[in-house]
Amino acid sequence: MITTKNSNDISLIGVPLQLGANRSGVDMGPTAIRSSNIQARLETLGFHVSDCGDIEVNRLQDRCDPDEKLKYLAEIVRVNTKLAEMVAQEMGKGRFPLVIGGDHSIAIGTIKGILQHVNKLGVIWFDAHTDVNTEFTTTSGHIHGMSLAVLLGHGHASLTSIGGADKKLDPRNVVIIGARSIDPGERLFLKEQGIRVFTMYDIDKYGMKAVMDEALERVSAGTDGIHLSLDLDGMDPREAPGVGTPVEGGITYRESHFAMEYLHEHGALVSAEIVEVNPMLDVNNRTAKSAVDLAGSLFGERIL
Numbered sequence: 225m226i227t228t229k230n231s232n233d234i235s236l237i238g239v240p241l242q243l244g245a246n247r248s249g250v251d252m253g254p255t256a257i258r259s260s261n262i263q264a265r266l267e268t269l270g271f272h273v274s275d276c277g278d279i280e281v282n283r284l285q286d287r288c289d290p291d292e293k294l295k296y297l298a299e300i301v302r303v304n305t306k307l308a309e310m311v312a313q314e315m316g317k318g319r320f321p322l323v324i325g326g327d328h329s330i331a332i333g334t335i336k337g338i339l340q341h342v343n344k345l346g347v348i349w350f351d352a353h354t355d356v357n358t359e360f361t362t363t364s365g366h367i368h369g370m371s372l373a374v375l376l377g378h379g380h381a382s383l384t385s386i387g388g389a390d391k392k393l394d395p396r397n398v399v400i401i402g403a404r405s406i407d408p409g410e411r412l413f414l415k416e417q418g419i420r421v422f423t424m425y426d427i428d429k430y431g432m433k434a435v436m437d438e439a440l441e442r443v444s445a446g447t448d449g450i451h452l453s454l455d456l457d458g459m460d461p462r463e464a465p466g467v468g469t470p471v472e473g474g475i476t477y478r479e480s481h482f483a484m485e486y487l488h489e490h491g492a493l494v495s496a497e498i499v500e501v502n503p504m505l506d507v508n509n510r511t512a513k514s515a516v517d518l519a520g521s522l523f524g525e526r527i528l
């Protein structure tokens with residue numbers, strides 16, 4: 225198994241997709257993250273980073289029907305299918321895939337790609353939201369609010385079948401950290417699936433260390449590796465303002481770093497993605513910079 229502990233090779237894959245959030249700016253996330261020097265930062269830590277460039281996205285889609293429940297479905301399926309192939313291909317070469325978005329719908333492609341190689345995958349979903357809507361529960365029609373449900377095997381067949389319908393996550397090995405905006409249909413789904421959600425209440429009550437201890441136990445139990453899906457809106461919008469769906473009362477800069485450092489220390493990370501950075505909404509590039517700082521901690525930077 226290729227992990228950050230035993231692979232020195234990282235493949236950086238950009239996905240300038242904004243259609244899942246139906247909001248412009250997040251398609252410039254990969255550019256903002258690259259210009260905040262992610263590659264040099266990881267190379268300083270001893271990794272060899274090869275940049276695979278961006279997956280091409282056709283942004284000029286027909287404007288969709290405002291009542292539609294799966295906005296821009298066809299192009300999102302096309303891009304995620306391509307992403308899944310690329311991630312699987314890079315992993316097949318023994319490299320660690322690091323995907324930079326783009327909106328959170330790209331988690332579908334990333335994780336479906338990983339599942340081609342890793343049978344039992346644990347997932348840490350760092351997010352203000354839980355992204356477990358389907359076309360039946362969504363009020364926005366935005367697919368970035370559905371990606372985790374799809375990865376658990378629920379939602380539109382053209383999404384769940386990407387990379388094979390049998391490739392899915394086990395809800396027992398999925399944890400969400402930082403949640404504070406959960407839609408009514410999502411509450412029901414999370415309960416039915418038995419997914420462990422660490423809300424801001426849990427982080428306040430127990431502290432990030434205790435939360436991470438339980439999270440790591442769950443994502444490690446019986447799995448062959450851990451994936452981190454890092455939605456920057458999990459952080460407090462005062463510290464990461466450049467996101468399309470900010471929610472007050474989030475994870476602090478330091479708590480976020482601790483989570484990344486602790487995850488690195490634990491090992492077993494096989495892949496990661498950084499999503500929802502929107503430079504058009506950002507303040508002095510703070511959010512892209514935070515994203516790169518967090519990647520530094522995730523890949524082994526230490527204060528001392």
Ligand SMILES: NC(=[NH2+])NCCC[C@H](N)C(=O)O
Pocket residue numbers: 327328329353355357362363364365366368369370405407455457469500
């Ligand atoms: N990845 C995200 N930022 N998701 C936000 C989702 C917001 C809302 N729950 C929706 O389904 O529209």
Ligand SMILES: [Mn+2]
Pocket residue numbers: 328351353355368455
């Ligand atoms: Mn999200």
Ligand SMILES: [Mn+2]
Pocket residue numbers: 351352353455457458469500
């Ligand atoms: Mn979110």
